[in-house]
Amino acid sequence: MHSLTQLVAEELAVPVQAGVCDFAAQIAAQYGDAARAVLFYGSCLRSEQLQGEMLDFYLIVSDYEAAYGKTWLATWNRRLPPNVFPFQHDELIAKVAVLSERDFHDLNRPAASAVSVWARFAQPSRLVWCANEAARVSAVNAICGAAPTLLNAALAFVEREVDVLDLWQSGFQMTYSAELRAERKDRPSSVIAFDPERYERIGAAALHHTHIANALRGGKIILLPDVDGRIALEKNRWPSLRRRGKLLTIARLGKAAFTYAGGIDYLAWKINRHAGTHIHIRPWQRKWPLVAALFLVPKLLARGAVR
Known part of the structure; x- marks a missing residue:
């Protein structure tokens, strides 16, 4: 069986459409040596x-000061990562999230203060541009x-044993509940159903690196004796992760009002697409997007459009 590092490296190297690579090179060019x-x-990778469509990219930079000419953008990226910006290239549009190499590493680990990065990169992604071998x-x-x-x-929430795919399903349901999401409730299962063999393969390798002791036997994951109390530690941190995740979603929406041109229109488009709503943004809402978001979010929560 291949190691997790080998599997991740191979998956990142799978070719994508040339237009995506060209777009990525244009994004990187805007940030120079950083x-x-x-x-x-995301969904465009799968489909x-x-x-x-709105393509999804993460741009990894050496550090925020090197990436920006404006100190306030570096400060906000460090305090409330990531910063998100719109990009357009050859009739394609995208949103680009910016993280430093250090933050990208830390936000993919259990000590991360929120689920958003590791929940996304537990799913497939492609490395479509890199500066050099060290960056790869x-x-x-x-x-x-x-x-x-x-x-x-x-x-941490398994009774005794579970199938690999069912464990992924539980994990994605947990992470979706730890953010304000517009996607349908069946989104975690549809993500896995797109390529179940991938999740079985990555899952088998990743289970060797979990803190909670387990063994994979005949396709079933069996919990081993928890001598270090790791299960209780993981369970105890989830209520605060859920609360913090939803608050961070709102805080990032507020930040996007200043960093993301047209952010309120993108928010409406995404919710309409995934939740089947018909939100129309008015001129005053474009002028005052932060105020508009503060009015929209409670209404959407009440209607169940976001959860």
């Missing part, structure tokens, strides 16, 4: 549909923390 890697992930290795090492972190969280 750009280290560009990762492509391979680019036109008319750094990206692989960072992402190797994502799947073990997610599966370890899910293991």
